[in-house]
Amino acid sequence: MDTVIDARGLTHAYPDGTTAISDVDLTIERGERVAVVGANGSGKSTLQLALGGLVAPTAGEVTYFGETTDAEAVRERLGVLLQDPNDYLFNTTVREDIEYGPAQLGLPRERAERRVASLADELGLTDLLDRPPFRLSGGEKQRAAVASVLAFDPDVLLLDEPFGAVDAHYRARIRDLVRDHDGTVVVFTPSLDAVPEIAERVLVVDRDGSIAADASARAVLTDGDLLADVGLRPPTTVRVFAGLLDDSDVPLTVPEARERLRDAL
Ligand SMILES: Nc1ncnc2c1ncn2[C@@H]1O[C@H](COP(=O)(O)OP(=O)(O)OP(=O)(O)O)[C@@H](O)[C@H]1O
Numbered sequence: 257m258d259t260v261i262d263a264r265g266l267t268h269a270y271p272d273g274t275t276a277i278s279d280v281d282l283t284i285e286r287g288e289r290v291a292v293v294g295a296n297g298s299g300k301s302t303l304q305l306a307l308g309g310l311v312a313p314t315a316g317e318v319t320y321f322g323e324t325t326d327a328e329a330v331r332e333r334l335g336v337l338l339q340d341p342n343d344y345l346f347n348t349t350v351r352e353d354i355e356y357g358p359a360q361l362g363l364p365r366e367r368a369e370r371r372v373a374s375l376a377d378e379l380g381l382t383d384l385l386d387r388p389p390f391r392l393s394g395g396e397k398q399r400a401a402v403a404s405v406l407a408f409d410p411d412v413l414l415l416d417e418p419f420g421a422v423d424a425h426y427r428a429r430i431r432d433l434v435r436d437h438d439g440t441v442v443v444f445t446p447s448l449d450a451v452p453e454i455a456e457r458v459l460v461v462d463r464d465g466s467i468a469a470d471a472s473a474r475a476v477l478t479d480g481d482l483l484a485d486v487g488l489r490p491p492t493t494v495r496v497f498a499g500l501l502d503d504s505d506v507p508l509t510v511p512e513a514r515e516r517l518r519d520a521l
C-alpha cells in the first residue's frame with residue numbers, strides 16, 4: 257500500500273507551554289477513511305494542523321507520500337478544512353473563494369468553472385456565489401468552506417468538523433461528497449454519531465493529546481469504557497442496543513438499527 261501520511265513522535269506545544277499533541281505515531285495509507293475523535297481540547301485540531309503542515313511540530317516529523325517532510329512541497333495534494341470556516345473565506349465573493357484553489361493549481365478555466373458550479377449545486381450555494389462570504393449564515397459559510405476545499409480535488413482530505421453548523425440535509429450531502437472522494441479522507445470530530453457513515457478506522461485522542469486507540473470503527477465505537485475514559489460516549493444507535501446484542505452485532509448507523517428492529521418486531 258502507499259503511505260500518504262506518516263507521523264513519528266509528532267508533538268506540538270503552543271508558545272504558552274500547552275502541549276496539545278504528544279508523541280503521536282500514525283500511518284495513513286492511500287484510500288483509507290479515518291476518523292480522529294476526542295473530547296474538546298484533546299488536540300484534534302492541533303493534530304490536523306500539524307498533519308496539514310500548518311503548525312510546525314515542536315518534536316517529531318510528518319512524511320508525506322513517502323517523499324518529503326515539507327508540507328509546502330505537496331500543498332496542492334492536501335485539502336485542509338479548518339474548524340472555523342471564517343479562517344477559510346477571505347475573498348470578495350463566495351465564488352472567488354471556491355475558485356481560489358483551482359486557480360492556484362492552474363486548472364483550465366472551463367474545467368474549474370464546471371467543478372465550482374457542480375459543487376455549488378450540490379451544496380446549495382448557487383444563489384450565494386456572488387455574495388461576500390461574511391454575509392452568509394454559519395452553516396452556509398461551512399458549506400462554502402467545504403466546497404473550496406473539494407474544489408481542487410486534493411489527494412488527501414483533512415477535515416476538521418465538516419458537519420459542525422450544517423443542517424441534516426446538507427450534512428448528508430457533505431457525507432456523500434466525502435464518501436465519493438476518490439482519495440484519502442481523515443475527519444476530525446468530537447461527535448461520534450456521524451463516524452460510522454464515513455470512517456472504517458478510528459483514532460482516539462486522549463485528553464493529554466496522545467493517541468489512546470487506533471482500531472476499526474466497530475471496535476472503538478462499541479467500547480464504552482474506552483470512550484468514557486477519554487470523555488466521549490458511543491453513538492446513539494450503539495447506546496440504544498448496548499447490552500441487547502453482541503458488540504459484533506450492534507448497529508452502528510440508523511439504517512442498520514432499523515433493519516435490526518424490523519427483524520425483531
Ligand atoms: N493557540 C493556542 N495557544 C495555546 N493553547 C492552545 C491554542 N490552541 C489550542 N490550544 C490548547 O491546545 C489544546 C488542544 O486544542 P485543540 O484545539 O487542538 O483541541 P480540539 O480537540 O480540536 O478541541 P475541540 O473539540 O474543542 O475543537 C487545548 O488545551 C487548547 O486549549
Ligand SMILES: [Mg+2]
Nearest residue numbers: 300301339416
Ligand atoms: Mg478542534
